[in-house]
Amino acid sequence: MKTKILCTAIFFILLSSLTFYSINQFDLQSEYLFYGSTFKNKSMTGFGYKIYCNEKLVILQENIPALNCNQGFFCSEDAEEIMNLVLKKVRNNQNPSISIQELDEKNIKCVY
Known part of the structure; x- marks a missing residue:
């Protein structure tokens, strides 16, 4: 009987800590809003992009x-x-760097 009570208590402790961890992970990721936009370059030929985090x-x-x-x-x-x-x-x-291989996969090259 004591073993059953102990196992039940351990189960609820693990379940509550897992729930707490999941909620905190969700909140941590939801506080960062990333978005971007493209633009026509004024200083050089072609287009570029901007990436924002929470404006x-x-x-x-x-x-x-x-x-x-x-x-x-x-x-x-x-x-x-x-x-x-x-x-x-x-x-x-992940590291946001772009590699030459990733550009090649998307067939993006210097053309000017």
Whole structure:
């Protein structure tokens, strides 16, 4: 009988701590709202993107990342595609860097 009561108590303690942990994880992630927008470059040719966290600008990408061309994206769709990849990484707590391989997979290159 004592073993049954002890097991029941341990079960409820574990269940309540798991519930508390889950609620805290949800709250932690919900306090950060990441979103982005694309724009036409004024200082260079092409397009870029901006990423915001809770209305604060955190990434301003005027040129194609990872490439040594210092040029914007050829079209807004290319900029948006990479912006969405960066947003996905940020939301999953990953490094938001873009590699040359990721650009190649999306067929994004310096064209100017």
